[in-house]
Amino acid sequence: MKPSIPKGTRDFLPHEVARRAYIFNIIQEQFELFGFSPIETPVLENLSTLTGKYGEEGDRLLFKVLNSGDFLRKADIEALENKNSGALTPSIASRGLRYDLTVPFARFVVMHRNELVLPFKRYQIQPVWRADRPQKGRYREFYQCDADAIGSESLLLEAEFITLIDRVFSALGLQVEILLNSRKILSGIAHVVVIADRVMEMTTSVDKLSKIGWSGVHQDLQKRGFTQQQCQEIEAHFRLPVDELGSVLAGDPVGAEGIAELQTVQSYLKQEHLHNALVVDTTLARGLNYYTGCIFEVRATEAQMGSILGGGRYADLTSVFGMPGLSGVGISFGVERIYDIMVELAKFPESLESTLQFLLVGMDEAALEKAFAMASSLRKLGITCSVHPDIQKLKKQLKYAHALNVPNVVLVGLEEDPNLLVWKKMEDGDQQILSFEHFLEEVTR
RNA sequence: GUGGUUGUAGCUCAGUUGGUUAGAGCGCUGGAUUGUGGUUCCAGAGGUCGCGGGUUCAAAUCCCGUCUUCCACCCCA
Numbered sequence: 001m002k003p004s005i006p007k008g009t010r011d012f013l014p015h016e017v018a019r020r021a022y023i024f025n026i027i028q029e030q031f032e033l034f035g036f037s038p039i040e041t042p043v044l045e046n047l048s049t050l051t052g053k054y055g056e057e058g059d060r061l062l063f064k065v066l067n068s069g070d071f072l073r074k075a076d077i078e079a080l081e082n083k084n085s086g087a088l089t090p091s092i093a094s095r096g097l098r099y100d101l102t103v104p105f106a107r108f109v110v111m112h113r114n115e116l117v118l119p120f121k122r123y124q125i126q127p128v129w130r131a132d133r134p135q136k137g138r139y140r141e142f143y144q145c146d147a148d149a150i151g152s153e154s155l156l157l158e159a160e161f162i163t164l165i166d167r168v169f170s171a172l173g174l175q176v177e178i179l180l181n182s183r184k185i186l187s188g189i190a191h192v193v194v195i196a197d198r199v200m201e202m203t204t205s206v207d208k209l210s211k212i213g214w215s216g217v218h219q220d221l222q223k224r225g226f227t228q229q230q231c232q233e234i235e236a237h238f239r240l241p242v243d244e245l246g247s248v249l250a251g252d253p254v255g256a257e258g259i260a261e262l263q264t265v266q267s268y269l270k271q272e273h274l275h276n277a278l279v280v281d282t283t284l285a286r287g288l289n290y291y292t293g294c295i296f297e298v299r300a301t302e303a304q305m306g307s308i309l310g311g312g313r314y315a316d317l318t319s320v321f322g323m324p325g326l327s328g329v330g331i332s333f334g335v336e337r338i339y340d341i342m343v344e345l346a347k348f349p350e351s352l353e354s355t356l357q358f359l360l361v362g363m364d365e366a367a368l369e370k371a372f373a374m375a376s377s378l379r380k381l382g383i384t385c386s387v388h389p390d391i392q393k394l395k396k397q398l399k400y401a402h403a404l405n406v407p408n409v410v411l412v413g414l415e416e417d418p419n420l421l422v423w424k425k426m427e428d429g430d431q432q433i434l435s436f437e438h439f440l441e442e443v444t445r
Numbered sequence: 446g447u448g449g450u451u452g453u454a455g456c457u458c459a460g461u462u463g464g465u466u467a468g469a470g471c472g473c474u475g476g477a478u479u480g481u482g483g484u485u486c487c488a489g490a491g492g493u494c495g496c497g498g499g500u501u502c503a504a505a506u507c508c509c510g511u512c513u514u515c516c517a518c519c520c521c522a
Contacts, residue, residue: 002496007513057520060446100522128522133446136515142522204520286521310522334522363480398482411480426482 008132008140018352020143023335023342024125026171027145031123034164036147039122041104047096053103053320055289061130063140064093097129101146102290102317102330109150110321118151118326137305137337148330150318155261157329158294158313159268162278165298165309165331170275172338173347176308177277179297181284182262183312185245188255189282192248193233195226200289202226206238207285238283245282261294290314296331303341308334354405358385360412361397367413374412374436381444401426410439 005011012020031038044065051059067074071092079087098104101124109116125145134140147164149157162178169176186206190199205220212220218231226234237245242262249255262280269278286295293313300308311331318326342348360375362368371387378385386406388397394411401409411422414433423439424431434442 004512055520057446061520130521132520134514135517138521144522307522332522337522394480395478395482397480400482402482409482415480422481424481429482431481 006140008134010139010141015353019342019348020335020339022348022352023172023338024143024145027168027333027335028123028125030164030168030171031145031147033167034121034147034160036121036123036149039105039108039124040126041098041101041108041124043097043127044095045098045104045107047090047094049107049321050096050099050103053290054099058099061132062099063097063129063131064089065095065097067092067094099130100128101126101144101332102148105146105148105150105330106317107321109326110318110323113323119149119157120151121147121149123147137334137340139336142336145333145335146330148328150328151326153327155264155294156268158261158265158296159272161296161311161329161331162265162269163272163274165296166272166274166276166278168333169298172342174338174341174345175276175301176298177279177301178274179279179281179284179299180262180265180294181281182258182294183291184254184258184261184293185249185282186258186285188249188252188258189234189237189245191252191255192237193230195230198224198226202234203285206234206283209238209283240282242280242282258293265294286310286312290317292316294329300341303344305337305341308337308341310334354407356384356386356404356406358383358408358410359397359401359404359406360385360387360410361394361401362387362391363394363411363413363415364391366418370418370436371410371412374410377440378443381440383443398424 028038047062047064050062054061074091076088076091079085079091105122105124109120123146125143127141127143129141131140132138147161149160162180165176165178183203186203187196187199190196190202193202195202201224202221205217205224208220209217214235218228218235221231221234222228237248240248242259246256246259249259266278266280284295284297286297291312292315295312296310297307298309299305309331311329313327313329315327316324317328318324358378360371362371368387368389368391375385375387388400398409407426409424409426411424414420414422420433420435421439422431422433423442
């Protein structure tokens with residue numbers, strides 16, 4: 001048979017794993033530096049946990065897992081005969097692959113509420129799955145790096161996340177733009193334009209602005225049934241600078257609160273020297289509908305790619321699991337896209353290539369045994385090394401070392417004197433003959 | 446989920462209006478080099494042309510299906 005893997009999934013070669021780990025480590029380091037603690041949740045969640053949390057679209061993109069055993073026995077026969085997949089699914093699949101890390105986190109918080117100290121700051125780096133059509137930088141299996149702080153309404157958290165984001169991207173060597181907005185400003189505008197019940201529709205439409213421009217947004221809005229006058233009013237409001245928008249929204253409690261939120265966050269950041277631009281963009285919307293307050297997004301300024309981080313404040317994520325009134329803020333790094341951008345811009349350090357320092361080569365069976373013992377001595381000293389397990393032509397051995405990018409090769413077992421070895425430096429080909437004892441001294445020097 | 450696009454050697458790609466035995470570069474293997482990698486030279490191996498079906502005297506080439514890739518929607522990291 002011909003081997004294959006499912007659409008939208010990938011294998012990773014050693015050099016790719018090294019580069020991905022580089023990104024994960026930088027993010028993890030910053031998470032820890034800000035006092036977030038790691039948690040893990042299962043790959044599989046009950047579908048009751050997942051369905052209905054991501055909107056209709058999200059439900060369609062959930063990977064459902066067929067029940068084990070004789071799943072047809074409990075199947076909804078009527079739905080099956082009518083070919084009604086939607087009705088059949090709950091009777092044959094009770095579990096699914098997680099779609100993100102935020103909803104499982106909400107479930108986690110509710111289940112472990114008595115074991116957690118609030119406010120609780122956790123981070124989580126694990127893969128998630130979506131049955132979306134794959135595209136570049138868009139996969140069916142991908143990692144998310146999430147940090148959330150739950151159990152406090154303080155806007156200090158928002159400010160803290162912005163400094164965290166700034167630190168991560170400057171550590172990665174990427175230039176980005178951090179976009180900030182509040183959902184409350186969007187609501188306020190909707191109130192003022194008297195379309196309060198249609199905030200979501202207006203929001204998703206305006207969110208496309210950077211892609212399709214105002215004429216496109218107008219078309220989209222009109223397709224959704226907004227009048228021409230409403231379109232113009234909407235555009236006029238979003239075109240206002242933030243301070244002017246503030247006076248327009250002053251009469252609307254929600255809108256005014258949104259403006260005040262942004263001001264508070266910015267005042268926390270007054271003393272901070274951010275490496276990247278923080279841009280208030282009132283047209284920023286973010287798809288996920290559980291966001292209620294501040295929302296963040298990050299875009300790389302040097303590459304053409306969608307957002308590489310998303311996040312925001314949610315007032316009430318845990319209430320669906322029976323624990324209302326718990327406010328939180330969270331962000332999610334899009335590591336797959338960050339990886340692609342860093343490859344494109346060649347931002348990975350070369351030192352990731354190889355961690356192996358020595359390759360030991362045995363010239364004959366006795367020498368191989370000696371090499372095996374030598375390797376142990378080296379490892380005791382914390383020196384990474386590997387013994388070539390076969391006795392082969394020296395040419396082949398060196399070619400192997402070259403391919404592995406090992407900087408040092410040790411040839412064990414000279415014809416002249418089996419107690420001597422050759423230490424060869426691959427970079428310039430220099431080599432010296434010495435005893436093992438002498439070699440150890442040199443290495444540890 | 447809708448519409449489109451792509452697939453030829455390990456990799457990057459040629460391959461004429463359908464016409465004998467499908468090519469190149471890089472990589473790989475062996476040798477020049479009876480212990481010495483990278484450079485050079487010589488030789489060699491490697492392809493059911495994504496898969497299945499159809500049209501034709503004849504298919505990598507045309508048609509249908511399917512898988513995959515990428516793109517635009519949708520949505521999103």
